[in-house]
C-alpha cells in the first residue's frame with residue numbers, strides 16, 4: 001500500500017468513477033517523500049476500493065478530513081522530451 | 085586595501101556567530117521533515133541564536149544553518165561590525181558601502197573552488213540526495229531554495245542577476261519557483277526567453293556568504309556580483325558552472341545547475357510567506373530542470389523560515405528596502421531625514437522623515453517610492469516631519485493619529501503593481517499582481533500659518549525653556565526619582 005497526497009482548490013477536482021489526471025506526492029517514508037508524479041488515476045471515497053490511500057490538502061495547505069483510496073493507472077510525462 | 089573584515093563564506097559566518105553567542109550548535113539528530121523548520125521558526129519568533137544543526141536524519145555528512153540574518157546582531161556580524169551596533173549604525177554602514185565604487189568579481193580556477201568537491205551529473209542527479217527540508221507542515225513541497233541565489237544572465241545585454249526567489253522540489257530533477265513578473269529574473273524571462281521559447285540557463289547557489297545572500301535579496305539596481313564586492317570590501321570569488329556559462333560563488337555550499345523551461349510549468353506552493361501567512365495558492369509557476377549538482381564536503385544547507393515576525397523576510401528586507409528608498413530620495417534631492425520600515429510591518433510601511441520645505445512633498449515621496457523598482461513590495465508610505473524620530477514608533481504613531489487629515493492627508497493610488505502575496509488583496513488582484521497604495525501625509529500643510537494655524541507640540545523638550553529643562557534634569561534624582569537610563 002502506498003500513501004499519496006494531493007492539493008486541490010476544490011473537492012470537485014476529485015471526481016469519482018472516472019479517470020482523472022492529478023499531481024500527487026508520495027508520503028511513503030524515505031528520501032523521495034513529498035516528491036510529485038503526474039498520473040492518470042481513479043479515486044474513491046470508499047477507502048477499501050483501491051489499495052493505495054490518498055489524503056487531501058486545500059489551496060493553502062489545510063489538511064482535509066476527506067480520505068480517498070486511489071488507483072494509479074499510469075504515470076504521465078508532461079515534460080517535453082527535449083528536457084529529458 | 086579596505087579594512088572591512090566581514091565573513092567571506094557561510095562557514096566563516098557560522099563560526100563568527102557561534103563566537104559571539106549568536107548561533108548554537110545542535111548536536112542531536114534533527115529531522116528534515118518539519119523538525120528543522122520548527123526549530124528555525126521558534127528561533128525567529130524568540131529572536132534566539134541561529135540554529136546550526138549538525139546531524140540531519142537520513143543525510144549523514146550534511147548540516148543545516150537556519151535563520152541566518154533574522155536579528156540585527158547577526159546582520160552586524162555579517163558586515164564585520166560589532167554585534168552590538170545599533171540599527172542606525174548598521175544602516176549608515178550599508179549606505180556607505182553601497183554608495184562606494186563597484187568592486188568587480190574575480191573568476192577562480194575550478195580546482196580551487198570548494199563548491200566543486202562533489203559533482204553529480206547525468207543519472208546521478210537527484211535533488212533527493214540533498215537534505216531538502218519540509219520547512220512548514222502543509223507546504224506544497226520541500227523547499228530547496230529558501231536562502232540562496234538564483235543566478236542568470238541576460239543573453240544579449242550580458243547583465244548578471246542573483247535573486248532570491250523561492251524554489252520547491254517537485255521531483256528529483258525538477259524545481260518550481262515564485263518568480264514575480266516585476267523581479268529582475270521575471271523581466272529577463274518575459275522580455276527575452278519566453279517570447280523566443282528559449283530555455284534560460286540558471287544556477288542556484290545555496291549556503292552563500294551572508295553578504296552574497298544579502299545582495300541577492302536587496303532591491304538594489306547594482307548588479308549583485310558587484311554589490312557583494314561593495315558590501316564586503318573585496319571582490320567576490322566566482323567559478324564557472326559545469327554545464328553552462330554562468331559563474332557562481334566558489335565558496336557556496338551547494339550549486340544546482342540547469343535550465344528554466346519556457347514551455348513547461350509544474351505546480352508550486354503553497355508556502356509560508358514573509359507576511360506571516362500562506363497567501364499565494366498552489367499554481368503553475370516558473371519551472372527549473374536540473375542538469376547538475378555540485379557541493380562541498382560536509383555541505384551546510386541554509387534555511388530561512390518565513391512566517392510571522394521576525395525572520396529575514398521582514399528584518400533584512402525591511403532594512404534594505406528602507407535604505408534603498410533612502411538612496412533614491414536623496415538622489416532626487418529631497419530633504420529627508422531618513423527612511424525606516426518596522427520589521428513588524430512585514431515591510432509593508434515606509435516611514436519617511438522630511439523637512440517640509442515646499443507643498444506636495446509627501447506626494448512626491450510617495451510617488452517616487454511607489455513608482456520605483458521597490459514599489460511592489462509595500463503599499464503604505466507614512467511621511468512625518470524632521471522633528472519626529474522615525475525609529476520611535478510611539479512618536480510616529482502619535483504624529484499619524486494627530487496630524488494625518490482623514491480627507492486631505494490620505495491619498496489612495498489605484499491599479500498599481502502589487503505582489504501575489506498581499507493577504508488583504510482580493511484573489512483577482514493576487515492572481516495578476518495588481519496593487520493599490522496609500523500615502524499617510526502627517527506633515528503640517530505648508531500653507532498653514534506657522535504661528536497661528538500649526539498647533540504647538542506640548543512636550544517636555546518643546547515647551548520649557550532650556551534652563552528649566554536643565555534644572556529639572558540635573559535635580560531629577562534629588563526630587564526622589566530613580567535615575568533614568
Ligand SMILES: Cc1cc2nc3c(=O)[nH]c(=O)nc-3n(C[C@H](O)[C@H](O)[C@H](O)COP(=O)(O)O)c2cc1C
Nearest residue numbers: 247248249250262263264267268269301302303388
Ligand atoms: C527569504 C526570502 C525569500 C524570497 N522569495 C522570493 C520569491 O519567491 N519570489 C520573489 O520574486 N522574491 C522573493 N524574495 C524577494 C527578492 O529576493 C527581492 O525582491 C530581490 O530584490 C529580488 O532581486 P531582483 O531585484 O534582482 O529581482 C525573497 C526574499 C527573501 C529574503
Ligand SMILES: [Mn+2]
Nearest residue numbers: 245246247268
Ligand atoms: Mn537583481
